[in-house]
Amino acid sequence: MFPLLFSGSALRVRSSESDTQRFVNRVLQKEVDTLKPVRIGICGLGTVGSGTFNVLTRNAREISARAGTDIIIEQVGARRDNPACDTSSSNVTRDVFEVARNPDVDVVVELIGGTTVAKELVEEAIASGKHVVTANKALIAEFGNELFAKAEAKGVTISFEAAVAGGIPIIKALREGLSGNRVEWLAGIINGTGNFILTEMKDKGRAFEDVLKEAQKLGYAEADPTFDVEGIDAAHKLVILASIAFGMPLQFDKIFTEGISAIEPQDLTYAESLGYRIKHLGIARQSDKGVELRVHPTLIPAKRLIANVNGVMNAVLVKGDAVGPTLYYGAGAGAEPTASAVVADLVDVARGFSAAQENKVAHLGFAADALQDLPVLPISEVTTAYYLRMTAEDRPGVLNKVTQILSDSGISIEAVIQKEPEEGGTEVPLILLTNRAVEKQLMEAIDGIERLEAILGEITHIRVESLG
Amino acid sequence: MFPLLFSGSALRVRSSESDTQRFVNRVLQKEVDTLKPVRIGICGLGTVGSGTFNVLTRNAREISARAGTDIIIEQVGARRDNPACDTSSSNVTRDVFEVARNPDVDVVVELIGGTTVAKELVEEAIASGKHVVTANKALIAEFGNELFAKAEAKGVTISFEAAVAGGIPIIKALREGLSGNRVEWLAGIINGTGNFILTEMKDKGRAFEDVLKEAQKLGYAEADPTFDVEGIDAAHKLVILASIAFGMPLQFDKIFTEGISAIEPQDLTYAESLGYRIKHLGIARQSDKGVELRVHPTLIPAKRLIANVNGVMNAVLVKGDAVGPTLYYGAGAGAEPTASAVVADLVDVARGFSAAQENKVAHLGFAADALQDLPVLPISEVTTAYYLRMTAEDRPGVLNKVTQILSDSGISIEAVIQKEPEEGGTEVPLILLTNRAVEKQLMEAIDGIERLEAILGEITHIRVESLG
Numbered sequence: 001m002f003p004l005l006f007s008g009s010a011l012r013v014r015s016s017e018s019d020t021q022r023f024v025n026r027v028l029q030k031e032v033d034t035l036k037p038v039r040i041g042i043c044g045l046g047t048v049g050s051g052t053f054n055v056l057t058r059n060a061r062e063i064s065a066r067a068g069t070d071i072i073i074e075q076v077g078a079r080r081d082n083p084a085c086d087t088s089s090s091n092v093t094r095d096v097f098e099v100a101r102n103p104d105v106d107v108v109v110e111l112i113g114g115t116t117v118a119k120e121l122v123e124e125a126i127a128s129g130k131h132v133v134t135a136n137k138a139l140i141a142e143f144g145n146e147l148f149a150k151a152e153a154k155g156v157t158i159s160f161e162a163a164v165a166g167g168i169p170i171i172k173a174l175r176e177g178l179s180g181n182r183v184e185w186l187a188g189i190i191n192g193t194g195n196f197i198l199t200e201m202k203d204k205g206r207a208f209e210d211v212l213k214e215a216q217k218l219g220y221a222e223a224d225p226t227f228d229v230e231g232i233d234a235a236h237k238l239v240i241l242a243s244i245a246f247g248m249p250l251q252f253d254k255i256f257t258e259g260i261s262a263i264e265p266q267d268l269t270y271a272e273s274l275g276y277r278i279k280h281l282g283i284a285r286q287s288d289k290g291v292e293l294r295v296h297p298t299l300i301p302a303k304r305l306i307a308n309v310n311g312v313m314n315a316v317l318v319k320g321d322a323v324g325p326t327l328y329y330g331a332g333a334g335a336e337p338t339a340s341a342v343v344a345d346l347v348d349v350a351r352g353f354s355a356a357q358e359n360k361v362a363h364l365g366f367a368a369d370a371l372q373d374l375p376v377l378p379i380s381e382v383t384t385a386y387y388l389r390m391t392a393e394d395r396p397g398v399l400n401k402v403t404q405i406l407s408d409s410g411i412s413i414e415a416v417i418q419k420e421p422e423e424g425g426t427e428v429p430l431i432l433l434t435n436r437a438v439e440k441q442l443m444e445a446i447d448g449i450e451r452l453e454a455i456l457g458e459i460t461h462i463r464v465e466s467l468g
Numbered sequence: 469m470f471p472l473l474f475s476g477s478a479l480r481v482r483s484s485e486s487d488t489q490r491f492v493n494r495v496l497q498k499e500v501d502t503l504k505p506v507r508i509g510i511c512g513l514g515t516v517g518s519g520t521f522n523v524l525t526r527n528a529r530e531i532s533a534r535a536g537t538d539i540i541i542e543q544v545g546a547r548r549d550n551p552a553c554d555t556s557s558s559n560v561t562r563d564v565f566e567v568a569r570n571p572d573v574d575v576v577v578e579l580i581g582g583t584t585v586a587k588e589l590v591e592e593a594i595a596s597g598k599h600v601v602t603a604n605k606a607l608i609a610e611f612g613n614e615l616f617a618k619a620e621a622k623g624v625t626i627s628f629e630a631a632v633a634g635g636i637p638i639i640k641a642l643r644e645g646l647s648g649n650r651v652e653w654l655a656g657i658i659n660g661t662g663n664f665i666l667t668e669m670k671d672k673g674r675a676f677e678d679v680l681k682e683a684q685k686l687g688y689a690e691a692d693p694t695f696d697v698e699g700i701d702a703a704h705k706l707v708i709l710a711s712i713a714f715g716m717p718l719q720f721d722k723i724f725t726e727g728i729s730a731i732e733p734q735d736l737t738y739a740e741s742l743g744y745r746i747k748h749l750g751i752a753r754q755s756d757k758g759v760e761l762r763v764h765p766t767l768i769p770a771k772r773l774i775a776n777v778n779g780v781m782n783a784v785l786v787k788g789d790a791v792g793p794t795l796y797y798g799a800g801a802g803a804e805p806t807a808s809a810v811v812a813d814l815v816d817v818a819r820g821f822s823a824a825q826e827n828k829v830a831h832l833g834f835a836a837d838a839l840q841d842l843p844v845l846p847i848s849e850v851t852t853a854y855y856l857r858m859t860a861e862d863r864p865g866v867l868n869k870v871t872q873i874l875s876d877s878g879i880s881i882e883a884v885i886q887k888e889p890e891e892g893g894t895e896v897p898l899i900l901l902t903n904r905a906v907e908k909q910l911m912e913a914i915d916g917i918e919r920l921e922a923i924l925g926e927i928t929h930i931r932v933e934s935l936g
Contacts, residue, residue: 055648055790065715065838066647068830161645167791169645176644177629177637179534180523180811247533305797308776322523323635323798323808329773330794340791343648351829362536370533 037070038350040133041099043121044111045078048135048162050085051335052111052342057085063343067350071343074105084335100124107349109342110134119143122158126150133345135162135338141236144243144250148363158363159345164237165190165314167337168330169344174244174318175365181320183245185285187298187467190237192312192332193221193228194260194280198297199310202268202277208261220312230259231280231295238282241316242293246286246374247366251293254376258296267389267460270431271299274415276387277307278462290375292382299387299433299464306467317467325467380440385414385464388432388446393454394421399430402449409445411437427456433464505538506818508601509567511589512579513546516603516630518553519803520579520810525553531811535818539811542574543567552803568592575817577810578602587611590626594618601813603630603806609704612711612718616831626831627813632705633658633782635805636798637812642712642786643833649788651713653753655766655935658705660780660800661689661696662728662748666765667778670736670745676729688780698727699748699763706750709784710761714754714842715834719761722844726764735857735928738899739767742855742883745775746930758843760850767855767901767932774935785935793935848908853882853932856900856914861922862889867898870917877913879905895924901932 042049056063056073064070076087077096093099100108100121108125112118115138122139125132132151134140139147140160151158161171165188174183189195193215200211212229215221227233235257243250260280271278276299285292300307305327309315314332319325331337362368392398403413417431434442446459510517524531524541532538544555545564561567568576568589576593580586583606590607593600600619602608607615608628619626629639633656642651657663661683668679680697683689695701703725711718728748739746744767753760768775773795777783782800787793799805830836860866871881885899902910914927 051790059648059650059790062650062715062834063648065834066643066830068835167646167788168794169641172640172645173637175534176816177640177812178808179815180527180531180808182527182530247530305773305776308773320635320808322519322527322804322811324802324805326636326796326798328794328796331792334792336790337792340646340648340788343790344645347647348644362534366530366533367536 037072038067038106038346039072039074039104040107040109040346041075041077041102041105042073042109042111043077043096043099044113045076045080045082045085045087046111046113047335048338048342049078049111050082051339052109053085053087055336055339055343056346059343063347067347069350071346071350075099075102096121097124100130101128105130107131107133107346109346110136110139111342112136113138115139115142122147123150126154126156126158129154129156131156131349132158133342133349134158134160135342136160137163137233137236137240141239141250141252144240144363148368151363152368157349159348160240161345162338162341164240165316165328166330166332166334167340168314168316168328168332169341170241170316170328171244172344173326173328174241178318178320178323178326179365181322183286184319184321185283186241186245186316186318187281187283187306187465188238188241188316189279189306189309189314190282190316190332191228191231191234191280192314193225194231194234195309195314196220196312197229198260198263198268198278198280201263201265202272205265205269207265208263229261231257234280234282234295238284238293238295241282242284242291244365245284245318246291246372247364247370248291248372248374251376254293256294256296256379260297262460263297263462264460266429267387267462270389270417271387272302273417274299274387274431274433275302276300276464277302279307279309281465283465286374287377289381290377292377294379294382297462299462300467304467380438380443382439383436384439385436385466386434386442387462387464388434389460390430390449391427391456392430393456394426394428395454398452398454401452401454402430402432405448405452406432406434406445409437409441411435411442411445505540506535506574506814507540507542507572508575508577508814509543509545509570509573510541510577510579511545511564511567512581513544513548513550513553513555514579514581515803516806516810517546517579518550519807520577521553521555523804523807523811527811531815535815537818539814539818542572543570564589565592568598569596573598575599575601575814577814578604578607579810580604581606583607583610590615591618594622594624594626597622597624599624599817600626601810601817602626602628603810604628605631605701605704605708609707609718609720612708612831616836619831620836625817627816628708629813630806630809632708633784633796634798634800634802635808636782636784636796636800637809638709638784638796639712640812641794641796642709643829646786646788646791646794647833649790651754652787652789653751654709654713654784654786655749655751655774655933656706656709656784657747657774657777657782658750658784658800659696659699659702659748660782661693662699662702663777663782664688664780665697666728666731666736666746666748669731669733670740673733673737675733676731697729699725702748702750702763706752706761706763709750710752710759712833713752713786714759714840715832715838716759716840716842719844722761724762724764724847728765730928731765731930732928734897735855735930738857738885739855740770741885742767742899742901743770744768744855744932745770747775747777749933751933754842755845757849758845760845762847762850765930767930768935772935848906848911850907851904852907853904853934854902854910855930855932856902857928858898858917859895859924860898861924862894862896863922866920866922869920869922870898870900873916873920874900874902874913877905877909879903879910879913
């Protein structure tokens with residue numbers, strides 16, 4: 001009868017469990033629940049740390065009523081105070097590792113960021129048998145496989161809803177809400193800075209560098225904007241989403257990443273006149289040949305809902321085989337939106353979702369031994385349509401030569417924009433929209449076109465996705 | 469030491485539990501998990517029932533890998549077979565109550581619909597100690613309070629993700645994903661039939677009756693379309709969403725409901741020229757005075773994402789105090805989208821979320837004893853802006869008289885459209901957009917305006933929400 005006492009497995013043995021037994025279990029469990037709140041330690045008091053502190057304090061009534069128990073900030077670990085939150089009546093330490101070792105802390109909330117101290121902290125917390133909640137996308141994307149294994153060996157859970165798309169509960173949607181589906185693909189605007197820049201460039205015809213400076217002034221972009229504008233931040237998030245969607249280990253090194261710094265305002269205008277918008281998307285797709293994992297600027301039909309997600313907002317479009325397309329939209333960053341996701345993870349832990357239950361929701365949604373080592377396709381093998389923009393000498397036969405090269409590579413053309421030269425000019429912009437082609441064939445064709453005497457400079461190419 | 473053996477409460481007592489003990493628990497639990505799949509009984513083989521059967525069968529590998537155990541269709545109860553799914557190798561009974569009493573069934577999936585047989589079936593399933601998964605919005609909205617109490621008394625769970633917005637995991641988002649928030653308001657397009665009709669009316673200038681007939685032909689609308697076009701279906705869904713958002717018992721009898729049958733194509737056109745769209749929204753808002761619960765046609769700014777949700781698609785916009793606005797979009801009906809939600813609930817049960825764990829996620833998200841009996845405001849006390857359309861005689865001073873009456877009631881005007889009379893005509897349409905006003909004051913003003921000699925017939929009034 002011993003196993004019957006484990007409530008987590010009672011469903012499966014219920015038929016042999018008596019009502020009396022269940023009642024006794026219930027009473028005993030209720031008593032324990034009432035006695036013991038969940039005690040957390042917040043490590044890091046930056047934007048997200050202070051936001052989490054404030055949300056937990058302000059919404060304590062709602063949170064306790066939902067969690068079924070109190071969530072108490074037992075300790076805060078931060079190198080310095082943050083005027084955005086009042087920790088004067090809290091137990092504050094300057095040593096975050098003290099939090100990880102504190103026997104009165106049940107859950108360590110890692111909000112330091114980065115992959116050095118944060119990684120050590122999480123490892124120490126796991127070693128001390130504590131659950132971990134983190135907003136750290138880099139840590140999960142790059143070191144998730146080993147951290148999850150450590151957590152599973154210790155019977156604790158790492159929760160990371162806040163690591164992707166801020167306050168949008170997209171991890172939960174994929175891991176739990178769409179668990180009946182074979183996910184075919186997903187596409188996300190998962191970097192608010194990049195989306196803000198593209199939105200401003202489009203709406204106001206401003207240049208990339210100009211808008212980037214404003215984004216830095218507004219606090220949307222870091223002093224070193226590489227992570228945002230070159231797509232590394234989006235790549236961290238995409239690799240997490242893809243692993244959960246398809247059930248495979250995290251493979252950050254396999255992702256193709258292209259930033260938005262080469263996009264010019266005219267590309268946004270031409271795209272518009274073709275009925276498209278340019279968005280910086282993270283795309284993951286499951287095909288017979290393998291999994292596509294890519295972050296790059298993408299033309300998408302202007303009528304799609306996701307094409308109308310503007311400014312710093314994020315959105316993820318998920319296509320499941322049963323549910324069809326579903327979209328999740330909200331703030332992808334900021335103190336309280338991110339805190340919203342951190343607190344949701346804490347409530348999950350408190351509700352006993354994952355607590356010492358052998359991770360009933362596996363870290364990546366699929367049971368660890370059910371993850372498949374799916375191959376990730378190199379970008380050269382990916383098939384999409386393309387937007388091509390080139391500068392041509394204004395003389396007869398140029399378009400014909402260009403289309404001949406494409407045709408020889410088996411690439412057909414969907415639309416052409418050819419403008420008159422400016423007054424007195426001899427150069428014209430030439431814009432082509434191709435049908436779907438394998439990337440390496442397109443690259444060969446581009447090489448050939450660039451070698452034409454009448455084509456000046458390099459050809460801008462942007463991938464096109466119908467998301468239909 | 470007895471309580472230490474309950475894994476659901478182990479988080480709270482972990483500090484006194486040894487690693488060895490935990491390891492032993494784990495091994496024992498794993499064994500039980502491996503031995504016992506979750507055995508379900510599907511009751512009802514209509515659109516959703518057959519969709520659920522097919523998704524469970526087709527995606528068995530993904531579902532087992534996510535659930536951590538197999539979900540087995542132990543029995544199917546249906547009055548007749550459905551050619552949409554092949555149940556030839558299943559144990560089929562014509563008596564659904566046999567499923568509720570079957571000792572080999574762990575979970576009863578109620579997909580019959582209605583509130584008579586379905587209610588009896590759910591009650592019988594609960595009485596037999598079985599978990600229930602249902603897609604039945606009417607049953608939950610009208611009888612949820614008593615059914616939840618019965619389920620809690622028996623230590624089983626009723627899951628109803630599929631009852632609202634089909635495949636969109638909106639119940640999970642509200643109950644779990646946004647659990648750190650005080651929800652300020654939510655607004656949803658939660659009836660696909662109504663949204664299809666309004667979309668067609670707007671895009672093609674067609675009349676309501678005409679599009680309704682097409683919707684019936686396409687299978688989007690029932691032969692008796694009352695539930696859809698008069699807003700009862702949306703009201704069922706809204707009352708469920710509101711209770712979860714705000715933490716209050718279900719109060720279906722308090723909801724204000726107005727359908728779309730009075731909307732004319734010209735209203736859609738005028739709205740457009742004012743920068744708005746008309747959508748049939750369910751709106752729930754928490755204010756100091758009480759909770760607003762209302763379903764009615766609504767003008768919303770055309771630039772809002774939700775204003776661009778077209779055809780049969782659904783979307784719910786939720787405003788939390790921490791997360792800000794978030795939106796959830798997808799198919800609100802149909803065989804497999806609804807099945808997607810049913811299966812997600814089954815995976816939750818299988819993962820041990822709710823199984824015999826005393827409903828760690830309470831039915832309405834908040835612990836049953838933490839629900840607040842919040843007052844629902846009568847529609848007369850609700851404050852919104854209004855769109856007014858009236859027919860006036862084409863003579864001087866009419867507009868002045870109308871605005872005087874509004875002004876006397878303390879209602880100011882945001883915009884006016886006054887058209888020339890048609891060739892040889894003497895009547896003109898007069899359209900006003902007011903600022904926010906209390907509904908009963910507006911109704912008094914409308915009474916006064918309708919009594920003016922120069923105003924012909926009744927005034928069309930549609931509420932306006934900025935959703936900002």
